[in-house]
Amino acid sequence: MDKYEVVIGLEVHLELRTETKIFCPCPTTFGDEPNTHVCPVCLGLPGVLPVLNKRALEFAVLTGLALNCDINSHSKFDRKNYFYPDLPKAYQISQYDFPVAKQGHLSMQTNGETRVIGINRVHLEEDAGKLIHSEDGLYSLVDYNRTGVPLVEIVSEPDIRSAEEARVFLEALKRILLYTRVSDCKMEEGSLRCDANISIRLKGETELGTKTELKNMNSFKAVQKGLEFEVERQIERLERGERIIQETLRWDEGSAETISMRSKEEAHDYRYFPEPDLVPMEIGTQIVEEVKKRLPELPQEKKERFVIQYGLPEYDAEVLTSTREMADFFEDCVKGFPEPKIVSNWVMGEMSRHMNAAGLDFCNNKVLPEHLVEMLEMLQQGRISGKMAKDIFAEMFSSGKKAEQVVAEKGLEQISDQGVLEGIVEEVIKNNPGPVADYRAKKKKALGYLVGQAMKATRGSANPQMVNAILRDKLK
Numbered sequence: 068m069d070k071y072e073v074v075i076g077l078e079v080h081l082e083l084r085t086e087t088k089i090f091c092p093c094p095t096t097f098g099d100e101p102n103t104h105v106c107p108v109c110l111g112l113p114g115v116l117p118v119l120n121k122r123a124l125e126f127a128v129l130t131g132l133a134l135n136c137d138i139n140s141h142s143k144f145d146r147k148n149y150f151y152p153d154l155p156k157a158y159q160i161s162q163y164d165f166p167v168a169k170q171g172h173l174s175m176q177t178n179g180e181t182r183v184i185g186i187n188r189v190h191l192e193e194d195a196g197k198l199i200h201s202e203d204g205l206y207s208l209v210d211y212n213r214t215g216v217p218l219v220e221i222v223s224e225p226d227i228r229s230a231e232e233a234r235v236f237l238e239a240l241k242r243i244l245l246y247t248r249v250s251d252c253k254m255e256e257g258s259l260r261c262d263a264n265i266s267i268r269l270k271g272e273t274e275l276g277t278k279t280e281l282k283n284m285n286s287f288k289a290v291q292k293g294l295e296f297e298v299e300r301q302i303e304r305l306e307r308g309e310r311i312i313q314e315t316l317r318w319d320e321g322s323a324e325t326i327s328m329r330s331k332e333e334a335h336d337y338r339y340f341p342e343p344d345l346v347p348m349e350i351g352t353q354i355v356e357e358v359k360k361r362l363p364e365l366p367q368e369k370k371e372r373f374v375i376q377y378g379l380p381e382y383d384a385e386v387l388t389s390t391r392e393m394a395d396f397f398e399d400c401v402k403g404f405p406e407p408k409i410v411s412n413w414v415m416g417e418m419s420r421h422m423n424a425a426g427l428d429f430c431n432n433k434v435l436p437e438h439l440v441e442m443l444e445m446l447q448q449g450r451i452s453g454k455m456a457k458d459i460f461a462e463m464f465s466s467g468k469k470a471e472q473v474v475a476e477k478g479l480e481q482i483s484d485q486g487v488l489e490g491i492v493e494e495v496i497k498n499n500p501g502p503v504a505d506y507r508a509k510k511k512k513a514l515g516y517l518v519g520q521a522m523k524a525t526r527g528s529a530n531p532q533m534v535n536a537i538l539r540d541k542l543k
């Protein structure tokens with residue numbers, strides 16, 4: 068309703084792509100047998116000491132830089148008390164008052180306008196294990212493989228004004244994070260998870276309303292749906308004169324509603340205190356400068372550059388820069404075949420179509436940039452027709468063969484030899500006296516028929532433009 072303003076802040080948990088856990092040398096691989104990647108440190112046995120994984124810290128700094136944050140030169144870890152069996156220490160090592168990075172922002176496009184969403188903080192913490200509840204509800208199992216996997220938590224400012232904006236923010240964030248390669252961002256494997264804080268206030272009001280926290284949304288679409296539901300629910304309550312209760316809610320995909328889990332904790336419920344087993348970190352300018360060198364050109368800058376450097380339409384630039392791999396593929400092709408729009412059409416068209424159908428991406432399909440370049444050159448030289456190119460590409464895509472090889476094996480090469488085509492055309496004229504007479508009687512349609520006959524005689528491999536020109540010439 069128009070008199071209310073929606074206020075949403077997001078918390079995104081991201082598993083970092085390190086090989087080992089944050090405080091011990093256990094591997095972080097996903098999907099192995101339960102409790103096979105554990106040691107005394109991540110099981111929280113008495114007497115053990117955590118040792119910080121340097122790579123996890125570098126990834127957190129990189130994440131902060133990609134989100135335009137200030138890196139805290141002084142940062143430290145804290146214990147967050149937490150009594151669930153998925154963290155056997157009964158506390159989580161996290162960061163409270165000195166996160167790795169703070170005060171950043173992310174710009175995104177929505178409904179044709181640029182919106183800048185503040186990033187409150189980026190901090191490091193350890194992931195919890197995974198609880199598996201039995202169907203009869205009689206017991207629960209716990210898998211500690213995930214315990215101690217490094218996470219960054221990215222907390223936005225409450226700058227998001229609708230459920231749709233929340234989805235757009237997450238998509239833009241994921242694109243940036245994938246560019247930095249700090250995480251695989253697989254929501255279905257839990258390496259990217261999102262919670263939302265949401266409240267409603269009257270327009271013009273400056274104080275925040277009572278918020279609820281929404282959890283358990285397994286896709287960006289679910290985030291949008293969950294938030295839409297929660298906005299409605301809160302407005303209805305307010306309209307009835309009821310108060311909003313501060314609580315944690317779970318989005319239930321099946322019933323498409325939010326369900327209360329527990330009353331929401333406040334920070335003091337966690338009784339944070341400095342982690343005595345880890346020394347505070349001094350993140351010097353040298354580390355920051357070194358990590359900065361690893362910061363790639365990010366999607367927004369790349370998109371703007373593609374428009375200017377390659378003269379591409381905004382739409383093409385947007386699609387091509389949607390992943391770093393796609394953008395690299397495009398640029399590698401343009402190096403060999405400097406016709407950006409033609410390359411763009413092929414990459415966004417045939418290439419993407421085949422990859423989507425096969426469930427592949429730019430990292431694992433068999434067509435390399437030089438293969439596409441070779442095929443485009445053959446097309447440009449008229450050795451193959453546009454239609455043949457599509458067939459050849461399909462074969463290249465499925466077999467990994469090069470265009471030259473496919474052409475040779477299938478005898479697909481286009482006939483562009485003037486002498487050969489003249490012979491074929493003469494034959495067609497001789498065999499089709501009726502249409503020839505029609506053409507000469509100014510029935511232009513007859514020409515199309517004759518071209519068709521020449522194409523048929525060569526099983527589609529004659530160069531149609533040349534056949535057309537030779538026919539006109541000979542029938543003068």
Ligand SMILES: [Zn+2]
Pocket residue numbers: 088091092093104105106107108109110215
């Ligand atoms: Zn371990």
